[in-house]
Amino acid sequence: MWTYKTPGIPDDLFLQSDNVPGPTKEEIRALTISKARLKEGFYVIDVGCGTGGLTIEAALQVGYKGRVFAIDEDDEAVKLTISNAEKFDAQDIVKVLKGKAPEALADLPMVDVVIIGGTKGLEEIIPVAYTKLKEHGRIVVNAILLETGFRALDAIKKAGFTEIDVTQINVAKGKNIDGGTMMLARNPITVISATKA
Amino acid sequence: MWTYKTPGIPDDLFLQSDNVPGPTKEEIRALTISKARLKEGFYVIDVGCGTGGLTIEAALQVGYKGRVFAIDEDDEAVKLTISNAEKFDAQDIVKVLKGKAPEALADLPMVDVVIIGGTKGLEEIIPVAYTKLKEHGRIVVNAILLETGFRALDAIKKAGFTEIDVTQINVAKGKNIDGGTMMLARNPITVISATKA
Amino acid sequence: MWTYKTPGIPDDLFLQSDNVPGPTKEEIRALTISKARLKEGFYVIDVGCGTGGLTIEAALQVGYKGRVFAIDEDDEAVKLTISNAEKFDAQDIVKVLKGKAPEALADLPMVDVVIIGGTKGLEEIIPVAYTKLKEHGRIVVNAILLETGFRALDAIKKAGFTEIDVTQINVAKGKNIDGGTMMLARNPITVISATKA
Amino acid sequence: MWTYKTPGIPDDLFLQSDNVPGPTKEEIRALTISKARLKEGFYVIDVGCGTGGLTIEAALQVGYKGRVFAIDEDDEAVKLTISNAEKFDAQDIVKVLKGKAPEALADLPMVDVVIIGGTKGLEEIIPVAYTKLKEHGRIVVNAILLETGFRALDAIKKAGFTEIDVTQINVAKGKNIDGGTMMLARNPITVISATKA
Numbered sequence: 001m002w003t004y005k006t007p008g009i010p011d012d013l014f015l016q017s018d019n020v021p022g023p024t025k026e027e028i029r030a031l032t033i034s035k036a037r038l039k040e041g042f043y044v045i046d047v048g049c050g051t052g053g054l055t056i057e058a059a060l061q062v063g064y065k066g067r068v069f070a071i072d073e074d075d076e077a078v079k080l081t082i083s084n085a086e087k088f089d090a091q092d093i094v095k096v097l098k099g100k101a102p103e104a105l106a107d108l109p110m111v112d113v114v115i116i117g118g119t120k121g122l123e124e125i126i127p128v129a130y131t132k133l134k135e136h137g138r139i140v141v142n143a144i145l146l147e148t149g150f151r152a153l154d155a156i157k158k159a160g161f162t163e164i165d166v167t168q169i170n171v172a173k174g175k176n177i178d179g180g181t182m183m184l185a186r187n188p189i190t191v192i193s194a195t196k197a
Numbered sequence: 198m199w200t201y202k203t204p205g206i207p208d209d210l211f212l213q214s215d216n217v218p219g220p221t222k223e224e225i226r227a228l229t230i231s232k233a234r235l236k237e238g239f240y241v242i243d244v245g246c247g248t249g250g251l252t253i254e255a256a257l258q259v260g261y262k263g264r265v266f267a268i269d270e271d272d273e274a275v276k277l278t279i280s281n282a283e284k285f286d287a288q289d290i291v292k293v294l295k296g297k298a299p300e301a302l303a304d305l306p307m308v309d310v311v312i313i314g315g316t317k318g319l320e321e322i323i324p325v326a327y328t329k330l331k332e333h334g335r336i337v338v339n340a341i342l343l344e345t346g347f348r349a350l351d352a353i354k355k356a357g358f359t360e361i362d363v364t365q366i367n368v369a370k371g372k373n374i375d376g377g378t379m380m381l382a383r384n385p386i387t388v389i390s391a392t393k394a
Numbered sequence: 395m396w397t398y399k400t401p402g403i404p405d406d407l408f409l410q411s412d413n414v415p416g417p418t419k420e421e422i423r424a425l426t427i428s429k430a431r432l433k434e435g436f437y438v439i440d441v442g443c444g445t446g447g448l449t450i451e452a453a454l455q456v457g458y459k460g461r462v463f464a465i466d467e468d469d470e471a472v473k474l475t476i477s478n479a480e481k482f483d484a485q486d487i488v489k490v491l492k493g494k495a496p497e498a499l500a501d502l503p504m505v506d507v508v509i510i511g512g513t514k515g516l517e518e519i520i521p522v523a524y525t526k527l528k529e530h531g532r533i534v535v536n537a538i539l540l541e542t543g544f545r546a547l548d549a550i551k552k553a554g555f556t557e558i559d560v561t562q563i564n565v566a567k568g569k570n571i572d573g574g575t576m577m578l579a580r581n582p583i584t585v586i587s588a589t590k591a
Numbered sequence: 592m593w594t595y596k597t598p599g600i601p602d603d604l605f606l607q608s609d610n611v612p613g614p615t616k617e618e619i620r621a622l623t624i625s626k627a628r629l630k631e632g633f634y635v636i637d638v639g640c641g642t643g644g645l646t647i648e649a650a651l652q653v654g655y656k657g658r659v660f661a662i663d664e665d666d667e668a669v670k671l672t673i674s675n676a677e678k679f680d681a682q683d684i685v686k687v688l689k690g691k692a693p694e695a696l697a698d699l700p701m702v703d704v705v706i707i708g709g710t711k712g713l714e715e716i717i718p719v720a721y722t723k724l725k726e727h728g729r730i731v732v733n734a735i736l737l738e739t740g741f742r743a744l745d746a747i748k749k750a751g752f753t754e755i756d757v758t759q760i761n762v763a764k765g766k767n768i769d770g771g772t773m774m775l776a777r778n779p780i781t782v783i784s785a786t787k788a
């Protein structure tokens with residue numbers, strides 16, 4: 001299906017649904033996975049998995065000794081992430097949970113990385129994410145709202161994370177049209193990452 | 198209609214058509230008019246006027262002693278620009294010509310500024326624009342294709358323009374959604390401006 | 395000095411100092427003035443004027459019947475703005491006040507537009523700016539910090555402004571180097587503007 | 592040194608020199624490696640390796656069964672890339688060659704991926720790169736000049752590559768200052784990637 005080792009699976013390889021957000025665009029997935037700093041065998045939580053784009057990318061990095069716990073409160077997102085896990089042969093690595101964060105994190109084991117793509121409840125989710133992270137564990141938040149960038153950064157500071165990195169990305173993609181290559185902009189994203197000391 | 202002196206008329210004040218590109222977004226219009234460096238009484242050519250957004254903005258700056266010659270080869274663009282000129286009470290300033298550049302420039306008088314929004318035939322249009330410009334006249338090209346940026350810059354250099362400025366702009370606009378302000382990207386634009394020595 | 399009618403005076407025409415921030419880059423000045431929606435005779439307050447870039451641009455738009463009250467708490471910024479007002483022959487339009495906002499706004503008359511370029515105390519300045527604005531008056535805030543964008547938007551909403559616009563701008567400028575045109579990025583700016591209902 | 596599996600090594604972990612460009616910033620390295628689509632055992636050529644940032648990232652992905660041939664015509668770049676290869680324990684994977692492309696590619700074996708970071712001679716290098724690539728091999732060009740983006744795309748089309756992707760990236764990084772997080776822009780980059788059919 002996708003035999004390369006590097007993140008950044010083309011968007012159109014994922015099963016998609018009009019009712020489920022995602023997948024996170026391939027360039028942003030590549031960058032998010034980079035900021036997550038993964039190793040084989042790592043345990044990862046993906047909060048608000050949507051289509052499962054980041055879940056699958058993380059799964060391909062951590063491999064069969066690792067686990068990715070994907071959480072979403074939407075039934076269709078849960079099903080879609082499961083389908084994508086199967087499509088990419090990652091069904092033994094990915095565990096999809098229907099539930100609402102931060103409550104849904106309660107029963108999960110300690111993990112190496114928490115990825116948060118969603119926009120709601122960051123103030124509650126980030127402190128709980130901190131408690132679920134092992135020492136030197138990483139958190140990565142993808143913010144698409146002006147307010148989320150601010151709130152995520154504030155919550156990450158208050159939770160006690162260190163090595164905080166704020167990266168705003170504007171991507172434009174070339175599209176072949178009559179006459180040349182039109183540059184089509186993608187919405188800007190703020191990626192905030194940090195380490196549990 | 199629009200009684201302010203400063204450029205940047207809100208997009209939705211223009212009459213629009215699905216078949217005609219434009220109007221150039223308000224922020225890009227404001228910047229294009231800035232690079233054009235207009236004065237009352239100036240004569241301006243707008244090549245590829247489309248909806249007439251830049252035509253109207255220029256007209257409001259040059260006033261009744263000035264003229265804006267708007268050129269487009271599309272019938273509907275010609276009609277729409279005329280309608281917008283009437284809507285903004287600029288019909289005595291704006292002269293709309295159906296025609297193809299650079300041929301359509303042949304019968305026009307010498308002008309102070311040439312604005313080029315279109316994407317085709319830049320190599321032919323820019324040298325002719327140079328001959329139509331008075332001394333110290335200005336040219337402003339808005340490029341949305343990767344190739345157009347390169348070709349416009351190359352043609353502007355070859356035509357003998359000086360004080361060449363290349364400005365790439367990425368704009369994102371906030372949209373109120375449930376939960377906050379989503380940043381929606383607009384396509385990047387390269388604005389190339391220069392002066393006839 | 396600068397005889398054009400349109401905003402966007404080239405940066406290097408301003409007197410500058412290493413100890414005073416600014417001038418706001420020409421493209422951002424053009425856009426800020428566009429969002430301010432100025433008319434001849436308007437009264438304007440520029441909070442945190444720094445070098446005076448926005449002060450001068452506003453002064454050239456409002457003309458001799460208008461006024462621009464430029465405020466800064468730094469002595470050198472006050473002097474530099476006065477010098478730039480003289481350089482651009484706007485000394486009869488510009489009144490520079492040494493002081494701290496929002497206190498320094500207390501004795502000023504009601505105005506048509508408030509421009510805020512500074513980063514500190516937005517929560518206190520914006521509600522006071524609201525009280526100083528005439529009906530249909532405009533506010534424009536330029537934010538360069540992640541937090542300022544959020545706080546300005548929040549304070550503008552709470553103060554009761556309408557027609558709120560959030561515009562993020564990324565500008566890159568071409569620089570001639572051996573081999574071609576290198577694109578040098580300028581720091582992103584969030585421009586938040588709104589109308590007093 | 593860097594034990595993570597994912598690309599995007601922090602910039603400051605590389606040995607650097609004022610006389611050698613690079614390293615390519617970590618976010619752009621992560622994206623470049625993503626577009627390169629690497630597997631364990633792959634052979635890679637890095638044309639214009641500079642500091643060796645992309646060389647090391649590629650080496651960590653292809654592992655001991657793979658090879659990265661790093662080429663630069665500058666003595667100090669050659670030395671620096673060797674030093675960085677040693678620092679990241681990749682000296683058995685990386686072979687650094689002093690030389691000028693495309694001539695320096697002549698004696699290299701067929702490879703899976705060619706990465707081109709330099710700005711000169713793209714028209715000559717890209718067709719030779721094509722001949723050095725195995726079937727389904729990938730090319731990735733990072734362009735920082737307006738002209739390079741255009742020329743690389745044109746040369747890639749003419750060489751017969753397929754699945755051509757043009758991605759422009761603007762990154763801004765948060766920096767803690769008094770009062771908040773200032774967003775500092777990095778220069779925009781155009782990443783062009785394609786596959787040999």
